[in-house]
Amino acid sequence: MPMSDKTQRISRLILQQMNGGLDDSEEQELNQWLTSSEGNRKWYEQAMANKFYLPRRLKEYEEAEAIRQDGWNKIIAARQPGIYSISKRMAIAAAVLILFSVGAIYWLSRDRKAGNPALVIARQYNNDVPPGGNKAVLTLGNGAQIVLNDAKNGAVAQQGKANVEKMDSGQITYNLTQSNILRGTPEILWNTLATPRGGQYRVVLADGSKVWLNASSSLRFPSSFSGKTRQVILTGGEAYFEVAKNVSMPFIVNVSSRSEATSPLEGGGMQVEVLGTYFDIMAYEDEKAVKATLLEGAIKVKSGTALQVLAPGQRAQLGLDGSLQVVDDPDADNAIAWTNGFFQFKRDDIESVMRQLARWYDVDVAYEGKRTTHSFSGVISRDNNASDVLKALEVSDVHFRIEGRKIIVLP
């Protein structure tokens, strides 16, 4: 079966792009393919959301290739008389599931008779809350503000040597243009990209570094970089950085507090210095610690006089008391699940889970009755309405009520 010629071409284009070698006409061809179908575009966005995704999937595909022949032999063997199923494990799994379901139904119906309203499974919520989306406001050097969700694709502004372009629904790019440089506009303008609660956005800075902003986050950066270092300021929220390599000009993220609230940032904040690397910084005021998680490369984290160097898979935490700690994080990938459009929890407590939901769905959270002490683990898409996420959480002995834009957590 020959693969379609188009698919083959596009695969080569994507492969070139991953290795940084796409010229204009090729980029055009790729863009045409992306706009030709909603599915293509959605898949591409998912696949390119972070640079670890496709390589991992390809690795799995390679493993598939290695076990394919063996798998075929198993299918053939299973067709011989005497062997019922190739997957006894799955059959047993199904049987156990049925047993448990029967047990659960019995148990639930017994409790219903006893009048325990908390155990009615098909809970209906009064109203639902839609998920957040690509929303942000860009503040230019002169203080002018552009609401990016409303802006058309294409040129948005010119700032110093850079043209600011909106690429698609969720990204702006700072392009240094030759003509701007020649025209001799030397000034560097500081811009601020800020997402509201329920928003997210991406920006490609003038040096090619990419930054993903999560909900309720704000990043200040210059329209172009000059001098010995590249400095940006994360004034609260969460951002994932893929910093373009430039050994002679380290990239420094200054993490500082947005308000006077009691937050770990009060004592001067944190500084992260990098050469070229991939990492996530979470600095929400309502979190117990400011966290910098490193996925690849190396970063130096400074706070006051404390200095720590992180290796990939490690996380630096700045606590409320101002202490700077380094911990190993075997699930460092989790920290950037949001850039792929997922909530990913790993033994998180209910408060931490609800803080994330509050930011993405732009809701308030209140607690009634005894708070659950369970920890939550799992993955769920951020495209879901709030009710779907809550239903998934309810598997774990916790219940919810939605009242307008308020979620009430019940025992």
Next chain:
Amino acid sequence: MTDYPEKELVENFMRGDPKAFKEIYDIYFNRIFVFAIKLTGAKEEAEDIALDSFTKLFKMYRRFENLPNIQAFLYVTTRNACLNYLKYRQTMESKKKEWAITNLETETWLEINQIEGEMLKAIYNAVEELPKGCKDIIKMYLEGLNTAEISTRLHISAPTVRSQKRYAIQLLKAALRSRRFLAILVLLILYFLTYRQLQY
């Protein structure tokens, strides 16, 4: 994989030809397996589920009239089996309070995953078609190694690593151009044929 015409393949499949079964299996196994890994995160179970989906497909071979139908059946069957497995795991590990439910039910979601399967296959093949030396280097780049790491691992100099990467990109570009060239050639030939016909 042979250049088996699709129609003939499906006809043979509907007749119960074992060769066609194997052919269909070879076309789709890898995609279905990686799809199941994506959902379950467990390789052994993903293999079982994928193989089970093919066994089910082969049991009802008469029902499918074209490859898209076969593909859709494999994806839906696999998704359902994965969901069952996840529910089972949830029950078994209820003490750990695990849950893993995404919005798996929608048509678009399935479509996106079918596109992904096709693209993974194409990208994998495009890499495999590269000559040995630069293929290995591109694979390491894809795995996230940098030039310095690749050069230590393969005992070759960093400039060689970089030039092999450039070579790979050139080859990919050349493959794209040759197709474009071929298309233009076909158009030209067609044009001359029509032109000659008009002359007579």
